[in-house]
Amino acid sequence: MRTKDETPNVVGNIAIIFASVLMIALGSIMLLTDGVKLIYFCYGAGGCLLVWGIWLISRYFLHKEFQQTTNYGFSVGTLVVILGAIDLIRAQDVANSIPTYLGILVLVEGVVMLQNTVQLKNLKGNLWTLSLLFSILSVVASVVILLDIKHIISGHMAVLYVIQIVVGAFALLSLCFVGIRTKRFHRDAAMGMKRNLEESSQWFSEDTGKDEDATEDIDNQEPVVEDVASSEEE
Numbered sequence: 063m064r065t066k067d068e069t070p071n072v073v074g075n076i077a078i079i080f081a082s083v084l085m086i087a088l089g090s091i092m093l094l095t096d097g098v099k100l101i102y103f104c105y106g107a108g109g110c111l112l113v114w115g116i117w118l119i120s121r122y123f124l125h126k127e128f129q130q131t132t133n134y135g136f137s138v139g140t141l142v143v144i145l146g147a148i149d150l151i152r153a154q155d156v157a158n159s160i161p162t163y164l165g166i167l168v169l170v171e172g173v174v175m176l177q178n179t180v181q182l183k184n185l186k187g188n189l190w191t192l193s194l195l196f197s198i199l200s201v202v203a204s205v206v207i208l209l210d211i212k213h214i215i216s217g218h219m220a221v222l223y224v225i226q227i228v229v230g231a232f233a234l235l236s237l238c239f240v241g242i243r244t245k246r247f248h249r250d251a252a253m254g255m256k257r258n259l260e261e262s263s264q265w266f267s268e269d270t271g272k273d274e275d276a277t278e279d280i281d282n283q284e285p286v287v288e289d290v291a292s293s294e295e296e
Contacts, residue, residue: 073118073135078174078237080114081167082230089226092219100157104149111146115139161215161222165207168229172200175236187243196232203229 088103118139127133149156156163175197182190203225207215215222 073138075237076114078171078233080110081171082233082237084110085164085167085171085226085230089223089230092223093227100160101153104153104156104160108146108149108153111142111149115141115143115146118142161207161210161219164222164226165204168200168207168225169204171229171233172197172204175200175233178236178240181240182243185243185247187239189239189243193236193239196236200229200232 084107091098091103092100116139118135122128122133122135122139127135175193179190179193179197181187182193205211207222207225210216
């Protein structure tokens with residue numbers, strides 16, 4: 063059974079899933095439709111951040127996460143609520159600077175995928191090389207977006223949306239790789255521990271049985287001293 067300190071990082075996983083889905087949805091809509099303004103997405107993202115932040119704060123108290131020394135659900139929730147409120151108030155400014163924010167988001171996703179690669183490598187997962195490729199491509203894409211190399215982004219916004227969709231899909235796949243491998247690792251570890259316990263208990267029972275047989279053999283031996291004494295009397 064896992065303790066509270068060994069439970070998965072629910073907040074972190076939800077954050078990665080939320081960011082990835084948001085990137086895929088935004089990129090897909092901007093590519094497939096015309097006349098959609100980015101400010102609408104800023105309003106939607108701000109509202110989602112508010113809801114998520116309030117949920118984190120409520121979860122901190124309802125699940126008594128304050129009893130854990132390394133849990134920062136309250137502080138993270140407060141920060142998310144503040145960011146959501148700023149996004150709603152300054153939605154137009156955020157929309158005007160959307161390439162920069164998306165570039166930072168792509169960079170964060172790439173770094174997270176790099177950690178997933180390290181985790182997969184340590185857990186001996188076969189897909190760690192694919193996750194490494196995802197992370198490298200995402201980091202390179204973030205550099206292209208943030209530095210606007212050769213005006214690829216400012217001159218062709220469609221490239222930005224394609225990068226969003228691809229990186230969002232990469233992040234979801236990488237998270238799935240880690241989740242499956244981690245679950246399998248804990249399952250194998252539990253089975254190995256169970257097997258060792260069964261073997262040790264079996265060895266102990268066999269060893270105890272041998273000791274009992276030896277004790278019975280000693281008890282069944284005839285008294286040699288009495289035979290010697292009777293032979294001397296004769």
